[in-house]
Amino acid sequence: MVKIVSKKPNSLKEKIFHYCPGCGHSIVHRLVAEVFDELDIRGIAIGVPPAGCAVLAYNYFDIDMVEAPHGRATAMAAAIKRVLPDRMVFSYQGDGDLAAIGIAESLHAANRGDNITVIFINNAVYGMTGGQMAPTTLLNQRTTTSPAGRHKTLDGYPLKVSEIFSQLQGTTYIERCAVSSPATVNKTKKAIKKAFQCQKDGLGFSLVEILSACPTNWKMNSIDSVQWIDDVLCKEYPPGVFKDETAARKLAEASS
Amino acid sequence: MNKTLMSGNHVIGEASIRAGCHFYAGYPITPQNELTEYMSEHMRSNEGRVFIQAESEISAINMIAGAAAAGARVMTSSSSPGMSLKQEGISSMAACELPGVIVNIMRGGPGLGNIRPAQGDYFQATRGGGHGDYRTIVLAPATCQELADLTMDAFDFADKYRTPVMILADGMMGQMMEPVIFKKPTPRQYPEKFMLRGAGTGKSKFIRALLLDPIDAEEHNWKLARKYEVITKNETLCEEYNVEDADMVIVAYGTSARIAKGAIKRLRDNGMKVGLFRPITLWPFPEQKLRALSAKIKNFFVFELSTGQMLDDVRLALQGYAHIDFHGRPGGAVPTPAELTNVIARVYNKND
Ligand SMILES: Cc1ncc(C[n+]2csc(CCOP(=O)(O)OP(=O)(O)O)c2C)c(N)n1
Ligand code: SF4
Numbered sequence: 206m207v208k209i210v211s212k213k214p215n216s217l218k219e220k221i222f223h224y225c226p227g228c229g230h231s232i233v234h235r236l237v238a239e240v241f242d243e244l245d246i247r248g249i250a251i252g253v254p255p256a257g258c259a260v261l262a263y264n265y266f267d268i269d270m271v272e273a274p275h276g277r278a279t280a281m282a283a284a285i286k287r288v289l290p291d292r293m294v295f296s297y298q299g300d301g302d303l304a305a306i307g308i309a310e311s312l313h314a315a316n317r318g319d320n321i322t323v324i325f326i327n328n329a330v331y332g333m334t335g336g337q338m339a340p341t342t343l344l345n346q347r348t349t350t351s352p353a354g355r356h357k358t359l360d361g362y363p364l365k366v367s368e369i370f371s372q373l374q375g376t377t378y379i380e381r382c383a384v385s386s387p388a389t390v391n392k393t394k395k396a397i398k399k400a401f402q403c404q405k406d407g408l409g410f411s412l413v414e415i416l417s418a419c420p421t422n423w424k425m426n427s428i429d430s431v432q433w434i435d436d437v438l439c440k441e442y443p444p445g446v447f448k449d450e451t452a453a454r455k456l457a458e459a460s461s
Numbered sequence: 462m463n464k465t466l467m468s469g470n471h472v473i474g475e476a477s478i479r480a481g482c483h484f485y486a487g488y489p490i491t492p493q494n495e496l497t498e499y500m501s502e503h504m505r506s507n508e509g510r511v512f513i514q515a516e517s518e519i520s521a522i523n524m525i526a527g528a529a530a531a532g533a534r535v536m537t538s539s540s541s542p543g544m545s546l547k548q549e550g551i552s553s554m555a556a557c558e559l560p561g562v563i564v565n566i567m568r569g570g571p572g573l574g575n576i577r578p579a580q581g582d583y584f585q586a587t588r589g590g591g592h593g594d595y596r597t598i599v600l601a602p603a604t605c606q607e608l609a610d611l612t613m614d615a616f617d618f619a620d621k622y623r624t625p626v627m628i629l630a631d632g633m634m635g636q637m638m639e640p641v642i643f644k645k646p647t648p649r650q651y652p653e654k655f656m657l658r659g660a661g662t663g664k665s666k667f668i669r670a671l672l673l674d675p676i677d678a679e680e681h682n683w684k685l686a687r688k689y690e691v692i693t694k695n696e697t698l699c700e701e702y703n704v705e706d707a708d709m710v711i712v713a714y715g716t717s718a719r720i721a722k723g724a725i726k727r728l729r730d731n732g733m734k735v736g737l738f739r740p741i742t743l744w745p746f747p748e749q750k751l752r753a754l755s756a757k758i759k760n761f762f763v764f765e766l767s768t769g770q771m772l773d774d775v776r777l778a779l780q781g782y783a784h785i786d787f788h789g790r791p792g793g794a795v796p797t798p799a800e801l802t803n804v805i806a807r808v809y810n811k812n813d
Contacts, residue, residue, distance in 0.1 A: 263669060268660055270669075271657055273527075274550060283527070284524035289658065
């Protein structure tokens with residue numbers, strides 16, 4: 206008898222990812238798809254990919270998806286959810302998409318407490334456009350638009366999305382994770398599952414920030430990239446649960 | 462049927478709700494605030510409908526794009542500076558073939574300009590406004606009754622052609638009050654296959670306009686172009702007023718057409734045979750109808766609350782077959798019918 210220990214999640218299509226070798230997007234795609242399978246929500250999921258390396262996410266996810274202009278995925282996702290409250294709606298965004306051009310849309314969807322899930326890929330650069338500085342780029346990190354390293358007085362500081370969003374009264378569940386090792390990958394999957402469960406239970410806005418490798422623009426190999434996540438990126442962006450009001454909100458809902 | 466006395470902004474709101482607008486997002490800007498306010502009150506009191514005061518016009522247009530993808534009838538409204546912010550979203554909706562109604566209650570520009578009525582956004586509205594090779598259907602009402610009728614029609618056009626439709630009015634039309642009768646809206650006909658509702662147990666769908674292969678992108682552009690051709694052929698609207706015996710015809714739309722009608726009465730009282738050609742669709746521009754007039758009328762007079770934008774379309778339509786004069790008042794200045802009468806009388810007698 207053949208025992209299947211691993212197979213492609215049903216929520217992914219039979220397609221080979223176009224992402225660079227070692228790219229975190231591929232891992233996170235798979236995790237999201239596994240969560241869809243496990244929560245049995247593939248048929249009611251609607252996703253909004255970003256402008257960014259994940260712009261073609263609809264080629265991989267076997268769920269309904271609609272394109273958004275750069276940065277506007279949360280605005281679209283929030284509206285879709287308002288129209289179809291019983292569907293599972295999420296945006297999938299990079300750090301340029303969410304934290305620079307789309308910070309207003311993301312922050313206000315969070316602040317309104319729109320019952321959506323945001324999968325936020327923090328790779329500290331603009332991947333798709335060739336490795337420019339992102340709002341999340343570390344101080345002194347070299348990018349194509351900070352060739353001498355990000356300068357704190359000229360370029361500002363790394364933006365802490367999870368920290369900021371957890372301060373908003375509208376948000377319910379905010380966690381930062383990494384995809385750098387089997388252990389952190391498993392943790393990330395748990396966080397993604399919890400975020401979608403939060404939405405499924407009608408508890409409000411959830412966001413999972415995922416520290417994710419971009420070997421191509423970091424100019425490192427895959428191994429060094431995940432090492433860099435653990436050794437450097439995690440220092441600036443400590444993983445952890447920044448906010449979890451799921452239990453409290455469930456209780457409040459039950460008693461109201 | 463009952464006539465109701467309402468302001469233009471409220472008329473648009475009421476007509477949209479009667480037409481089944483399910484989702485509205487907007488951001489405050491004068492002189493269209495009464496519309497956003499009307500929607501906030503009446504959408505939320507209608508079971509299941511959604512009103513969101515967005516954090517910006519950019520967000521509002523993308524919200525309606527999302528809601529349209531989910532299958533809702535959608536509308537957003539703004540005024541000139543806010544419309545500039547919406548352009549990327551409009552381009553995206555046109556490209557993704559998402560239906561929606563966008564209202565521009567124009568004010569004086571460029572820049573912050575002022576909050577007085579103006580028609581300086583004609584180019585932006587009729588030339589696509591955002592990036593890329595696309596068009597939006599642009600409807601230019603001139604009375605509150607037309608605001609009511611065309612708002613309902615706008616939703617039908619949007620669905621029929623799966624494209625954003627703009628209602629282009631100005632601060633005067635938004636604020637003025639006139640009696641209106643709301644017609645019975647036609648039941649919505651928009652196939653489920655274009656809506657994203659979750660794949661269920663079936664095949665998943667996606668809506669996109671990113672086409673990295675230039676040949677695919679070219680084909681998509683031609684597909685849109687063929688659609689715009691069909692719209693141009695079938696959907697032009699205009700009004701001809703006192704043109705039968707005219708030896709001069711004013712071309713004006715919206716508020717300027719109202720002023721022109723006042724001037725025409727005065728001119729005719731003084732024996733000057735002047736008529737009006739009023740485009741109701743600004744895109745597609747009623748080019749054939751206007752050109753047909755030039756067979757017997759050789760003097761046209763374009764009047765706009767701008768430095769001359771529709772003027773280009775009139776020139777393109779008349780192709781040099783007739784003489785064109787122009788009078789414009791940009792920046793929120795609105796002339797009286799008496800002023801226009803004087804300007805036209807001078808030209809009329811000179812051309813005589
Ligand atoms: C309005 C607009 N500005 C700029 C761009 C170009 N652009 C596409 S993706 C992107 C940033 C991508 O970086 P990020 O969001 O961090 O995602 P990643 O590619 O790293 O996953 C930019 C600037 C665009 N598509 N639209
Ligand atoms: S450029 Fe970076 S983010 Fe984009 S696919 Fe390659 S590794 Fe991934």
